[in-house]
Amino acid sequence: MSEKKRPSADELLEALNVKAIRALRRAGFGLPRLREMARGEDGDERVHAIVAEFTTDDTQRMVRTTWPPDRLPRPADHTPLTRRVIRRWTLVLLFDLAAGALCWLLTLAGNRATTLAVVLALLMVHGVWVMRGMPEAPGHRAAAILAWVGLPVLLLGVVYGSPRAYLDIWGRQATATAYSQTWTHTNGTAPSPTCYVQLPDGQVRELLTDNRTCAGLGSAAARPIPVVYDPAEGVLPVSGTKASLNLGRDMGFAMAGLLLVVLAAGTAVVRTGAAAGG
Structure with a gap:
């Protein structure tokens, strides 16, 4: 059985993780200096010896990652960091x-x-994937925290803004009759009003959460209110007009979450590239 070929000095340096790179820097051997040494006479031998002396004798351990730690060892990944x-x-x-x-x-x-x-399931998968599955690189913890905050903000904006965004694109403006109100009491909490509207096509639909409109009805008789509704009955109607849907707030929230994730990714890539350059 043939002996496994030892990686060249360049391959070894490309595969080093950030801990090994930092240990070499502290010893005065940054990556540019080691690459220059590798081009000299007996360069491979010298670089391998320096890496082994200031990091660990087992080059496979320097580039191996585990998840969870010390339980499921993975083969060493020699792809550049x-x-x-x-x-x-x-x-x-x-x-x-x-x-x-x-x-x-x-x-x-x-x-x-x-x-x-x-x-909840998406947040759990995302949190574990980002925090525990990332390669060790400069700034990866801070970037992971940014991304972990970004996804909940993104999803919150999407969940709250989706119905209004849908109505803004496919909904119709009309005047509906708000004719009924139900107060739901929950032990230990304030009562929550729910009101219904009769749309121009005869549908009777619950009004999408709008406590101000419902509370404003009080015990008064049915009265007309402006609404934006979906003729296909896919989304509950909301009171007001398309201009008052407040899409900027909800969609801005979603975009802020996405921006946090993009910022995390950009920070991680830039800092890793700078570290790899020595």
Whole structure:
């Protein structure tokens, strides 16, 4: 059985993790200096000896990652660290965009319990994936925290803004008759008003959460109010006009969450690239 070929000095330096790079820097051997040494006579031998002396005798241990730690060892990944970080953060961004799209669809479907369960599941997967699955790189912890905060903000904006965004695009403005009000009392909490409207086409629908409008009705008789509604009955109507839907607030919240994730990815990639350059 043939002996496994030892990596060249360049391959070894590309595969080093951030802890090994920092240990070499403290010893006065930054990556540019080591690459220059590798081009000299007996360069491979000298670089391997320096790396082994100031980091560990087992080069496989320096580039091996485990998840969870010390339980499921993975084969050493000799892909350059910067490329691994870019690849991982690209997957995170795609995951977050897919999560936002899924929550958009579930919110429009109107099943609140399912939407809540899926949101919680997505947050758990995202948190574990980001915090525990990232390659060790400069600033990866701070970037992961930013991304961990960003996804809940993104999903919250999507869940609250989806119905109004849908109505802004496909809804119709009309005058409906608010004819009934029900006060739901929950032990230990303030009463929550719910009111219903009769739309121009005869549908009777619950008004999407709007405590101000419902409370304003009081015990008065039915009266006309402006609403934006979905003729296909996919989304509950809201009081007011399209101009008063406050899309900027909810969509701005979602965009702020996405921006946090993009900022985290950019920070991680830039800092890793700077460290790899020595």
